[in-house]
Amino acid sequence: MPLYAAGFTTAFGAHSIAAGLGASAGLGAAGDDEGGIALSLLTLGAVLALYDLAEVFLKPLFGSLADRVGPKPVVVGGLLGFAAASLVGVFFLQPWAIAVARLGQGAAASAFSPASSASVARLAGPLTGHYFGRYGSWKGLGYAIGPLLGAGALLVGGFPLLFGVLAALAVGVAVWVAVAMPRLEPLPRPRYTVADLVRQLGERSFLAPTIVLAASTGALGAAVGFLPALAAYLGLGTAASVGAVTVLAVASALIQPRIGRLRDTGRLPDRAGVLAGLGAIAAGAGIAAVVPLMPLPAGAAGVYAAALLVGAGIGVSTPLAFAHLADATPPERLGRTMGSAEIGREAGDAGGPLLVGAVATGAGLGWGLAALAGAVAAAGLAAVGFGPARRRPFT
Numbered sequence: 001m002p003l004y005a006a007g008f009t010t011a012f013g014a015h016s017i018a019a020g021l022g023a024s025a026g027l028g029a030a031g032d033d034e035g036g037i038a039l040s041l042l043t044l045g046a047v048l049a050l051y052d053l054a055e056v057f058l059k060p061l062f063g064s065l066a067d068r069v070g071p072k073p074v075v076v077g078g079l080l081g082f083a084a085a086s087l088v089g090v091f092f093l094q095p096w097a098i099a100v101a102r103l104g105q106g107a108a109a110s111a112f113s114p115a116s117s118a119s120v121a122r123l124a125g126p127l128t129g130h131y132f133g134r135y136g137s138w139k140g141l142g143y144a145i146g147p148l149l150g151a152g153a154l155l156v157g158g159f160p161l162l163f164g165v166l167a168a169l170a171v172g173v174a175v176w177v178a179v180a181m182p183r184l185e186p187l188p189r190p191r192y193t194v195a196d197l198v199r200q201l202g203e204r205s206f207l208a209p210t211i212v213l214a215a216s217t218g219a220l221g222a223a224v225g226f227l228p229a230l231a232a233y234l235g236l237g238t239a240a241s242v243g244a245v246t247v248l249a250v251a252s253a254l255i256q257p258r259i260g261r262l263r264d265t266g267r268l269p270d271r272a273g274v275l276a277g278l279g280a281i282a283a284g285a286g287i288a289a290v291v292p293l294m295p296l297p298a299g300a301a302g303v304y305a306a307a308l309l310v311g312a313g314i315g316v317s318t319p320l321a322f323a324h325l326a327d328a329t330p331p332e333r334l335g336r337t338m339g340s341a342e343i344g345r346e347a348g349d350a351g352g353p354l355l356v357g358a359v360a361t362g363a364g365l366g367w368g369l370a371a372l373a374g375a376v377a378a379a380g381l382a383a384v385g386f387g388p389a390r391r392r393p394f395t
Contacts, residue, residue: 144249
């Protein structure tokens with residue numbers, strides 16, 4: 001459970017601050033929001049990118065460190081670093097301070113996120129599907145409802161309160177991990193060369209689940225941002241528009257543990273499950289693409305149907321990809337592999353919204369969502385790389 005909380009923390013921190021900065025940029029420009037931060041669109045984009053930029057460069061390094069010293073101290077240290085970075089945003093509200101806080105949070109998440117994934121894989125033993133289903137459920141909740149919780153904190157106390165909540169959450173989870181998580185000793189590792197690393201990262205057992213994770217995370221990032229925008233375009237109110245995100249989050253959170261159990265009992269092969277999950281995401285994005293052509297009652301139903309399908313597809317594909325990756329990785333390099341795979345997720349998290357936004361700018365939101373559906377469907381080709389699951393012994 002403390003590892004699930006760590007996964008929730010990084011997802012909540014990433015999306016709550018990002019959504020709050022976007023809203024505050026507009027308000028701050030008008031000068032009517034005391035808790036806002038006046039940012040130009042260029043500065044906003046740069047500040048938003050800092051979190052993901054830090055993760056892309058640092059996750060493999062911290063993953064390797066977790067293999068070398070054991071994952072527990074990396075998880076605890078990363079959470080405490082996340083809390084320290086968040087405190088910058090509590091006491092300073094200038095753009096430079098928010099940028100420093102965002103960069104520090106991303107660097108700290110680069111430590112505890114892959115180390116948490118590696119810990120789940122080691123503690124799960126042969127039940128990787130079951131436990132990654134739960135882990136993914138909590139992390140998915142953080143991604144999906146982070147903007148909603150962040151908006152509530154911003155309404156009550158502005159950015160200082162939001163950063164304070166994140167700092168308190170990180171400290172609480174760090175203490176929980178320190179007390180409740182057993183220490184996993186580092187395992188003997190053979191010496192790897194750079195050529196070995198390149199070869200390992202080029203294996204189908206790594207590339208296939210990483211592509212699936214990138215596609216599902218990209219769909220999540222795009223859906224969280226553009227489904228409410230689509231609902232607002234139809235004329236739905238704020239509560240109804242945000243409700244689409246809630247449907248997506250609940251569907252993803254409820255289905256992931258069940259998919260993990262089906263996988264562990266042999267009733268759901270990885271390849272078939274991944275194809276079904278990506279197919280559901282593509283179908284949901286396809287429905288959303290035609291919503292602008294529908295009248296309001298049908299269009300509203302289409303938005304919620306799209307949210308349900310995308311959430312369910314994410315809930316199916318994510319735990320299967322993580323579990324397959326864990327089973328195919330030698331225990332002594334789980335940290336490095338999980339850290340490297342997280343780069344794929346970060347690429348998807350940034351690439352999904354960028355793809356939809358870029359196409360929508362030139363051709364309309366419907367075509368942008370259609371492009372997302374096509375990209376997710378193309379990612380289904382990666383399912384060819386999902387061979388029979390190789391169960392690891394308990395380590």
